[in-house]
Amino acid sequence: MNHTSPDRPLVLVTNDDCISAPGLHVLAGLAAEWADVVCVAPKRPQSGKSSALTVNDALRVNEEHPAGAVPGVKYYSVDNGTPVDCVKVALYSIVPRRPDFLFSGINHGSNSGTNVLYSGTMGAAIEGAVEGIPSAGFSLLHHSWEADFSLSLSFVSELMKRIRATPPAPGVCLNINIPARVVPRGVRTCRGCPGRWNEGYQAYTDPFGHEFLMLAGRFVNEAPDATDTDEYWLSQGYISVVPVTCDMTAREALPGTAAHFDF
Amino acid sequence: MNHTSPDRPLVLVTNDDCISAPGLHVLAGLAAEWADVVCVAPKRPQSGKSSALTVNDALRVNEEHPAGAVPGVKYYSVDNGTPVDCVKVALYSIVPRRPDFLFSGINHGSNSGTNVLYSGTMGAAIEGAVEGIPSAGFSLLHHSWEADFSLSLSFVSELMKRIRATPPAPGVCLNINIPARVVPRGVRTCRGCPGRWNEGYQAYTDPFGHEFLMLAGRFVNEAPDATDTDEYWLSQGYISVVPVTCDMTAREALPGTAAHFDF
Numbered sequence: 048m049n050h051t052s053p054d055r056p057l058v059l060v061t062n063d064d065c066i067s068a069p070g071l072h073v074l075a076g077l078a079a080e081w082a083d084v085v086c087v088a089p090k091r092p093q094s095g096k097s098s099a100l101t102v103n104d105a106l107r108v109n110e111e112h113p114a115g116a117v118p119g120v121k122y123y124s125v126d127n128g129t130p131v132d133c134v135k136v137a138l139y140s141i142v143p144r145r146p147d148f149l150f151s152g153i154n155h156g157s158n159s160g161t162n163v164l165y166s167g168t169m170g171a172a173i174e175g176a177v178e179g180i181p182s183a184g185f186s187l188l189h190h191s192w193e194a195d196f197s198l199s200l201s202f203v204s205e206l207m208k209r210i211r212a213t214p215p216a217p218g219v220c221l222n223i224n225i226p227a228r229v230v231p232r233g234v235r236t237c238r239g240c241p242g243r244w245n246e247g248y249q250a251y252t253d254p255f256g257h258e259f260l261m262l263a264g265r266f267v268n269e270a271p272d273a274t275d276t277d278e279y280w281l282s283q284g285y286i287s288v289v290p291v292t293c294d295m296t297a298r299e300a301l302p303g304t305a306a307h308f309d310f
Numbered sequence: 311m312n313h314t315s316p317d318r319p320l321v322l323v324t325n326d327d328c329i330s331a332p333g334l335h336v337l338a339g340l341a342a343e344w345a346d347v348v349c350v351a352p353k354r355p356q357s358g359k360s361s362a363l364t365v366n367d368a369l370r371v372n373e374e375h376p377a378g379a380v381p382g383v384k385y386y387s388v389d390n391g392t393p394v395d396c397v398k399v400a401l402y403s404i405v406p407r408r409p410d411f412l413f414s415g416i417n418h419g420s421n422s423g424t425n426v427l428y429s430g431t432m433g434a435a436i437e438g439a440v441e442g443i444p445s446a447g448f449s450l451l452h453h454s455w456e457a458d459f460s461l462s463l464s465f466v467s468e469l470m471k472r473i474r475a476t477p478p479a480p481g482v483c484l485n486i487n488i489p490a491r492v493v494p495r496g497v498r499t500c501r502g503c504p505g506r507w508n509e510g511y512q513a514y515t516d517p518f519g520h521e522f523l524m525l526a527g528r529f530v531n532e533a534p535d536a537t538d539t540d541e542y543w544l545s546q547g548y549i550s551v552v553p554v555t556c557d558m559t560a561r562e563a564l565p566g567t568a569a570h571f572d573f
Contacts, residue, residue, distance in 0.1 A: 098360035098427045099392075105522040106511070129362075131428070139510025140523060161440060163558050164361045165394070177424060177506045206571065213570040218504070219560045221567075236568035238559040241481070243440045247402025248369070259368040260403060288571045290563035295426050296501040297482045297555035304484075304553045305499035307476040308469065 056082040059146040061133045063093040063167025066124040067113040070153035073196045076117045077204050087137035090124040096167035100131040130171035149175035152185035155194055159224045159277040160240035163291055172220040176293045181214035189227035199225045202286055222289040224281055232284040239289045240276035241269040319345040322409040324396045326356040326430025329387040330376040333416035336459045339380045340467050350400035353387040359430035363394040393434035412438035415448035418457055422487045422540040423503035426554055435483040439556045444477030452490035462488045465549055485552040487544055495547040502552045503539035504532040
């Protein structure tokens with residue numbers, strides 16, 4: 048590869064919505080204003096894939112020319128690739144040098160609160176943090192393919208500038224969620240809202256008389272009165288920024304747990 | 311379902327290796343000594359699936375009678391189900407009452423250190439913690455289907471007893487790894503070892519002349535001199551217990567991050 052200049056930062060852009068998602072091009076376009084950009088994204092949508100990675104199976108890389116591609120940006124897809132696969136394949140088999148930043152998204156849909164656990168968008172950003180690359184996932188609270196990203200463009204651009212100036216601490220990436228259909232009132236750093244999905248599954252009968260289930264959950268906010276969560280700030284029209292750790296050890300639980308379990 | 315007694319604890323057992331994995335029966339057998347047990351596990355192996363869940367696709371549940379089944383234990387598989395799918399389907403569509411405990415494993419292979427991010431075994435345990443159920447994932451450092459679980463049976467049994475007496479704090483589950491081929495020297499609670507996989511991918515050419523990649527990574531321990539990590543204690547012949555949080559907010563990073571990103 049010789050399309051990039053070592054004098055400019057290199058940005059790896061990925062997502063979980065697939066190589067042709069409009070949100071990917073928005074992020075690539077904003078990064079291309081100040082960096083060389085390589086997009087490596089799943090061939091097909093990979094929502095809800097968390098940090099899943101492909102073991103013991105073949106991965107194929109394709110150069111792509113998706114509709115809406117940003118001029119000067121190289122695009123690659125990974126067949127059957129999860130977001131984490133895309134990051135790993137990009138780092139070890141595609142990019143010409145180590146990326147300076149990794150941006151994932153802009154996701155078509157929320158990744159606030161507990162969703163960070165299931166999000167493929169954030170799986171990619173967390174993988175960037177594991178690799179020591181300053182990383183952030185961006186998500187717009189709107190599922191449609193025709194979602195309007197324009198209202199928050201200047202905010203995303205300013206956030207990129209701030210991430211360049213002050214990257215997240217090692218082992219930490221950013222989970223950035225953007226309210227839909229409004230010009231954001233500002234940006235607030237906060238904790239991820241605790242919660243869970245419930246209401247479970249809806250049962251159907253297939254044409255051959257066999258039952259199948261479809262996920263029909265609804266998010267339950269377990270801190271509805273808190274004013275320091277991403278759910279709260281999003282409800283107030285702000286962009287939320289949650290620092291997310293790739294070290295899942297519950298350090299505050301360590302001493303007490305040790306007392307009970309060591310023998 | 312009427313095969314369980316409300317007077318006994320109910321334990322949900324799952325894994326990522328699939329419904330017929332020997333490690334699943336080991337865990338179910340030990341739990342059945344003191345509890346009613348329901349196993350809900352993937353139909354096919356789901357290693358590396360993290361907290362991935364199935365959205366917008368059909369899930370089918372099958373009652374199973376796998377070889378090696380523990381007498382009195384009910385078994386169900388979920389077609390194409392990830393470990394998180396199995397937990398959700400179990401809770402919302404299978405079990406007769408809320409489980410008192412969730413145990414995942416015993417995995418055929420390590421889930422120490424950074425592997426917790428990618429592990430389907432731990433994805434299931436984390437999902438249990440999200441649901442407020444005391445949960446633990448168990449993994450033996452041996453990939454073979456014929457792995458010998460017998461050397462650590464009394465330890466796993468004692469750990470279950472201690473989990474019953476003192477469940478993990480809300481939002482916390484346990485990542486328990488067991489050394490292979492030795493009688494463990496004991497149990498040590500500790501932090502997960504920081505690290506990452508590198509060395510990337512090996513390239514092949516398929517019979518039609520197209521290139522494909524296979525993951526060929528090797529774990530790089532980023533704290534090789536630390537004596538407070540799971541990698542360290544496992545290397546010393548101990549079982550490691552890491553408390554794992556399902557809240558990924560990097561709280562120590564919050565104040566500094568807020569200063570840079572709020573506007």
